[in-house]
Amino acid sequence: MKYWVHIVVLLGFYLFVGCEGDDSKPPKEIFSSTPYLLSIPDHFPDPVLPKNNPLTEEGVHLGRKLYYDPLLSSGGPNNGLSCSSCHFQSFSFSIPTTGTAVLPHINLAWNQNFLWNGKVGGSLEDIMLFEVKDFFQTDVQQLQQSGIYPRLFWNAFGDSLITQQSTAQALAQFFRTMISGDSKFDRYLQHKETLSYSELTGLEIFFSEKGDCFHCHSIPLMTDNSFHNIGLDSVFTNLNDGRFEVTGKNYDKGSFKTPTLRNIELTAPYMHDGRFLNLEDVIEHYNSGVKHSNSLDPIMTKSGKEFGLELTPSEKQALVDFLLTLTDTVYISNKLLSKPD
Amino acid sequence: MKRVDILYIIIVSGVLAFSCEKVTVYPDTASLNIRTNYMVSGEELITDTLNYTNVSSNVYSIKRLEYYLSDFILTKSDGSSYTVFGTYYFNAVSNKSTVITLDEIPLGDYITLSFLVGVPESSNVPLGLENDLLNTNMAWPVSMGGGYHFLKMEGHFIDQNNTRKGYALHVGTNACLGKVELPFSRRLTLKNRSAFLSVDVNQWFDGIVPINLNDQNYTMGNIPEMLKVAKNSQRVFTIN
Numbered sequence: 001m002k003y004w005v006h007i008v009v010l011l012g013f014y015l016f017v018g019c020e021g022d023d024s025k026p027p028k029e030i031f032s033s034t035p036y037l038l039s040i041p042d043h044f045p046d047p048v049l050p051k052n053n054p055l056t057e058e059g060v061h062l063g064r065k066l067y068y069d070p071l072l073s074s075g076g077p078n079n080g081l082s083c084s085s086c087h088f089q090s091f092s093f094s095i096p097t098t099g100t101a102v103l104p105h106i107n108l109a110w111n112q113n114f115l116w117n118g119k120v121g122g123s124l125e126d127i128m129l130f131e132v133k134d135f136f137q138t139d140v141q142q143l144q145q146s147g148i149y150p151r152l153f154w155n156a157f158g159d160s161l162i163t164q165q166s167t168a169q170a171l172a173q174f175f176r177t178m179i180s181g182d183s184k185f186d187r188y189l190q191h192k193e194t195l196s197y198s199e200l201t202g203l204e205i206f207f208s209e210k211g212d213c214f215h216c217h218s219i220p221l222m223t224d225n226s227f228h229n230i231g232l233d234s235v236f237t238n239l240n241d242g243r244f245e246v247t248g249k250n251y252d253k254g255s256f257k258t259p260t261l262r263n264i265e266l267t268a269p270y271m272h273d274g275r276f277l278n279l280e281d282v283i284e285h286y287n288s289g290v291k292h293s294n295s296l297d298p299i300m301t302k303s304g305k306e307f308g309l310e311l312t313p314s315e316k317q318a319l320v321d322f323l324l325t326l327t328d329t330v331y332i333s334n335k336l337l338s339k340p341d
Numbered sequence: 342m343k344r345v346d347i348l349y350i351i352i353v354s355g356v357l358a359f360s361c362e363k364v365t366v367y368p369d370t371a372s373l374n375i376r377t378n379y380m381v382s383g384e385e386l387i388t389d390t391l392n393y394t395n396v397s398s399n400v401y402s403i404k405r406l407e408y409y410l411s412d413f414i415l416t417k418s419d420g421s422s423y424t425v426f427g428t429y430y431f432n433a434v435s436n437k438s439t440v441i442t443l444d445e446i447p448l449g450d451y452i453t454l455s456f457l458v459g460v461p462e463s464s465n466v467p468l469g470l471e472n473d474l475l476n477t478n479m480a481w482p483v484s485m486g487g488g489y490h491f492l493k494m495e496g497h498f499i500d501q502n503n504t505r506k507g508y509a510l511h512v513g514t515n516a517c518l519g520k521v522e523l524p525f526s527r528r529l530t531l532k533n534r535s536a537f538l539s540v541d542v543n544q545w546f547d548g549i550v551p552i553n554l555n556d557q558n559y560t561m562g563n564i565p566e567m568l569k570v571a572k573n574s575q576r577v578f579t580i581n
């Protein structure tokens with residue numbers, strides 16, 4: 001046999017032996033997650049979905065578990081609380097309370113400003129990081145030492161090392177699934193349901209110059225995600241400065257975030273300080289109670305409406321009847337948003 | 342191999358080598374980048390300050406200024422034109438210097454630039470524009486005609502009784518679609534393809550038909566008043 005044939009055979013043998021797997025080490029677990037298919041109502045705009053935190057079944061599941069877990073706040077200033085402690089599903093993830101009103105957790109996937117004065121701007125990841133770091137001051141070691149969370153974090157992110165960042169990301173994923181778009185009014189828009197005469201009258205007032213509600217509470221999210229001084233006060237202190245606390249600009253005094261009107265029937269009391277206990281009081285404010293100041297929103301000073309909308313009693317009732325069509329009973333009973341077993 | 346064959350191979354190879362020489366193809370179109378800047382009678386716009394006075398002697402501020410421009414048409418001296426269809430959103434408060442890019446404009450000498458102030462009729466219907474948050478917030482109620490606000494200009498002014506009041510110039514509906522034609526003497530080349538669109542906000546009050554906020558501080562739903570604002574749009578923009 002020629003010399004070179006010997007070399008080839010030896011090399012081939014060496015390669016064969018060298019490439020053989022090492023059975024002494026266990027194979028590494030390969031991370032994979034299941035994409036979550038977000039169901040968005042047809043008439044809603046597309047939400048912004050961040051590429052660095054894609055929605056997965058595992059991420060949403062983890063976020064939902066955290067939402068209801070007091071371990072989120074263990075050892076922190078709000079020890080013993082979870083998101084669900086102040087956000088009840090039956091109240092559209094809000095809660096009746098005194099003092100600063102609790103904003104409902106609804107359709108936040110479309111929000112760019114969070115909290116009444118917009119203190120936190122950006123994405124859901126940004127506000128969740130604020131909640132984890134500043135509000136709950138989540139001790140991630142408590143989560144790490146639990147029997148279940150390292151595995152759940154691995155399932156969601158491919159990393160069992162828990163951080164405040166990944167905790168926020170999981171919560172953000174769950175929040176993105178909290179979508180309400182199946183109220184009577186939504187079905188009316190989709191030609192699947194009719195409204196009563198009074199409800200239609202209220203709709204007409206809402207979406208016309210008569211009531212002019214639509215400029216701030218625009219379809220379909222029923223909020224413009226902006227800030228307005230709607231004349232609740234004429235004198236401002238640090239208790240009602242609103243957006244001024246963030247921007248320092250005088251024209252922002254008394255401006256607060258436009259809350260969504262979806263499920264408004266369930267989220268009393270109303271306004272940033274909960275001063276109005278029912279929808280009738282809210283409408284009466286716009287009808288006759290607007291207080292003027294230098295930062296009053298221009299929309300509130302239309303000629304002929306200097307003293308309010310001046311609606312008749314039946315028109316006010318019609319407006320209330322229309323607002324009640326924004327209640328989504330599916331949202332408040334959706335098991336996928338409820339406390340996991 | 343015979344000498345003739347070798348010679349043949351050399352000749353053919355030489356022909357092939359020369360025929361593979363690279364040829365540079367220059368594009369005959371370019372993108373035109375248009376950047377906005379906001380002024381009030383020659384001064385840079387500062388929002389939310391009662392700094393400005395219009396021809397009707399209204400002292401006013403600007404708190405909100407959002408609008409759409411659509412369907413840009415560039416016209417050459419020979420009468421030929423090129424249209425870039427599309428609707429562009431502008432917000433003078435959140436983005437003082439917006440740049441829009443009009444793609445694939447044929448190179449050459451242009452003399453005018455025209456566009457619509459608002460949304461073209463074909464798109465001015467519910468969900469006619471891309472269904473995103475910006476367009477959603479510009480929606481015009483279906484009961485009032487549907488489609489979109491073409492312009493939202495809001496702020497405060499001092500009225501004839503020396504009282505601070507608000508104003509809201511909102512324009513919408515197909516009847517109030519503004520049309521603007523501007524002189525634009527420009528040779529568009531691959532190197533020379535930027536332009537500045539100056540927006541003189543005061544002209545929305547003064548323009549062609551002076552608007553006095555003491556007479557009417559709210560235009561939405563009032564066709565004659567909206568038409569005034571739409572007409573004044575012709576004097577708002579300049580391009581260089």
